[in-house]
Amino acid sequence: MKxxxxxxxxxxxKNRKGYAAIYANNLTEGRTxxxxxxxxxxxxxxxxxx
Numbered sequence: 001m002k003x004x005x006x007x008x009x010x011x012x013x014k015n016r017k018g019y020a021a022i023y024a025n026n027l028t029e030g031r032t033x034x035x036x037x038x039x040x041x042x043x044x045x046x047x048x049x050x
Contacts, residue, residue: 003041010036 008023010033019037021028026043030036 003044005037008037008040 001039003023008021010019010021011013013020013029018029018031019033019036021030021033023040023044024047024048026047028036028043030037
């Protein structure tokens with residue numbers, strides 16, 4: 001499954017360092033927006049296997 005960047009909502013987390021990504025009831029965090037997106041791609045891939 002190819003994850004599109006425009007389907008994932010990425011935003012800066014208040015009161016923390018880093019960014020969060022939300023997609024299909026999954027929430028991931030990363031120090032950079034790119035890292036949060038990469039972690040989301042991995043989470044979406046795991047969810048698709050179920």
